[in-house]
Amino acid sequence: MGGDKSLVVHGVAVRAVSEINSADYDALVLVTAPGVAPPQALEDFVAAARLVDASLDKNAAVLACPRVSGGRLVLAPTGPLTAYDDVRSVGEAALAGVRRAAAAGAVRPALALQPHPTWPNAELVALLGALEALYVPLQIRESFPAQAHGLRALGVYGEGVRVPLDELLRDAAALELSRGVARDIGGADPERMAPGAVARYVQELFAGTSVKVRVLDDAAAIEKNYPLMAAVNRAAATVDRHRGCVIYLEYVPESYERTVMLVGKGVTYDTGGCDIKAGGVMAGMSRDKCGAAAVAGFLRACDLLRPALKVVAALGMVRNSVGEQAYVADELLRSRRGLAVRVGNTDAEGRMVMGDLLAEMAERAAGERAPHLYTVATLTGHAVRAYGEGYTAAVDNHAARGHASALQAAGAALADMLEVSTLRREDLAAHRGRVAGDHVHQADNAASSAMPRGHQAPAAFLLLVAGLEAGALAYTHLDVAGSAGCLPAPPTAAPLLALAAHYGLVRSKRDA
Template sequence: MTAQLTRIGCSVKAEVSLTAASGYDGIILVAESLDKVAGQFQNLHAPLKAQEEIDISVAKDGACVKISSHGGRLVYAPTGQLNRDYDDVRRFADAAAAGIKRAIKAGIKRPLLVHVPDQSYQHADLVTLLGALHALYVPLEIREDVPTKATKLSTLGFLGNEKVIELALALESGRAVARDVGGSDPERMAPPKVEEYIRATFQGSKVKVDVVSDDGKLCKDYPLFSAVNRCAKGVDRHKGRVIYLTYEGEGPIEKTLMLVGKGVTYDTGGADIKAGGIMAGMHRDKCGSAAVAGFMEIVNKLQPKNLKVIGSMAMVRNSVGSECYVADEIITSRAGVRVRVGNTDAEGRMAMADVLCHMKEMAANEIDPHLMTIATLTGHCVLAYGEGYSAVMDNGPARLAGVSQTLQRAGEEIADPFEISSIRREDFEFHAGKSEYEDVLQCNNAPSSRTPRGHQTPSAFLILSSGLDKHGKDSTSPLKYSHLDIAGSSGPFPGVPSGAPILALAKAYIPGAF
């Protein structure tokens, strides 16, 4: 089997054995240790052991050594120890990515990726290949503007079965969409450009695209979103969009997943401007919406039966100027909740709240609906859990259904980890109106990283401002709702976005594909 993933421009070929594989100019070997290599590939172990005699760092750091076959080069990419309390499957992805980068530096163009399996990790082969594909991603602007750099390899061979390759390419296609939208600069992926990209991506597919761009409709139906959009809409190329993506699988629908993504294409902070050089990188504040688009691409590729997915992308720029919204304004949300603005740099929750309310309204007619917001929302989340981890927090009905635990287990298996947070009474008290003027306070005027429970409280705001507080476990019509903060997991800047948390979502909601 040979498959092409257009966004990396590299064909991926399945190989059933090392001896039968031909046409490669190098091997990338991912393994825990040289001893494990000896147990599986004695012919590859010998040159590595010989190299270790003159360089003991080989076992820990890897190396590129000469071999007598496959183009004469072997790149060894060790995972390191895998059985300690803190080891997890990410070591395979990290090693594969490091191996790809080392192979490219060595001038290898057609490597064969080989890994020594570990029975402790069910999806080690898939995660290894995904790690390699992540390293092969080329940013959208480079693919468009510098064609000579549009690909990093011509062919990637993989010693494994075809099903793993097919699944990896479907997952990577989604991650590539998420990276394209999330990582591209604020002009290349301004809201109208996002619409163009999304329409082109899903043209002729099973994913239906609907876009709300009329300012009158946005102001009427999405007033909190429109407050953020008020300054940006004076510039045609920055005008906001609410994009809906709908997929309905074959057979009777058994579950409906309803996703709301934060898509702030650039976050100046608005009137509460980001000062002191911290504005750089704020084009990445759209990675929540990017994740929604990426997940919909995975759904489009895998086409799971009995599942309906409605994704929404709240695409808006938080500009600063004479038309920008300001702290102290009171705006009535779609749900009829009077919201006092506390800080214009808390624009992400504003952009999502009315879209979430719309999803809540639609959920009344859906089968087993589960609502989620996905956002690079708070620095507090990064402070609490560090980089590389998404946080998930459930309302009462979602907590009773064990949604957080399901996502955490899925992420653990597929190298897309989650930490579980809780929504507490203090979070609702924090956002309760502080005077008779307003029902809800949007935010305080301190950074989330200096606010106690800084990443948990926004979930309470989203519940209150969207009217989801009327659908808790004490309601006659409860709705499952989970908030996913991906500020820490969305990827490094400078660097390439990770595509989190779409691998975990796919594993949790399309388990039959794995």
């Protein structure tokens, strides 16, 4: 925060303002919702406008209004709300409102924040939605800057907000900058964010910060320590820029009582391998690195917000390519823990990338304080089929049971939605060895969306490979295939906000 108490988010100055008609801004964005009165100075104006145009409660509009900055009032309605709606409606309206202001020619809009009677964190969610409008994709910034939006500043006005405005700004700015990291990594194309490029981006991002970075890109060391990942990497490793790596991140505050241990799936492009994705379904597979991207973003949030929480992460960055060195179905591999793993489908590479990394985290957990292990991955089409777009599937092991529900509640408060799934005996049975001498069956040779329990069972594979089916180590698998953002939609950084809310990074958050 500078001397003028402004922040810079994605190159745009963000600052609190004390009036709705500040001369420093050229439009005012007002999110409207049923049961929420506009700021007092605008109540009669908005009421009169609604008498003229009933659609103002459904569609964003720009009205000439001499009472606000720039004489432009942008009404951004949530639309009608029912008992089944949630705080996402507020964030979506704020995002649409800032974009509408920009389309109208505003370059310095202000946003009016108001509390909502149903959603205690509506102000923070609205601010996050507005800040999202400031983000410009990495490759547009680098190669096509003329196509970027022209916004130069964002003012934030609060009337009746339940927490100090400077706290809201601080938290929202940090979270949006962190989501920007996840969007940069997850949204860039397979060449701009090939494994080594991701490593360089992360090293530059965290240079001189509280987060330590280490990169392992030696093929022999990966083969020795993470043989399942090494199998996926074999075909890609023949092309230098596609060669896989592991990125280790660690944030350790002076005082902490809990440890979060995260493994992120970072498949920079997924062809399906020898079980190739045919029929036009390969497009969009550059987003298969969004799990690792979200984990990197969460570490950025830890650096900016400094929670009393130790965080250890491993990002498995690899490309699932096709070639003469590619791994194939029927191969029998020896895992880090010495298990015989039979490959059934090379398009089930995500669990292979994460399995040995998770096993290593389980080994390390014995020396950590109150550890909780996670895998975060765009893992299965079944998660999308089961819950739809916009929802993360959360699966606890026996020792973590109940944690997914707590994470679901934390995410819902900040519009980062999760659904809770349960591991059953059938899931473990589906991945026990089927050939004499095999310990683990990797996958059936069919799409997960066509399989019963197609997103729960892969969590069981990870459980078995890492040795987490027994004992007291808490583990939660987060399948973000439905929530991470599929092309052409932008990456979302899910489940970054849910993790941040659950682990106390958001100091301005109000519990529902």
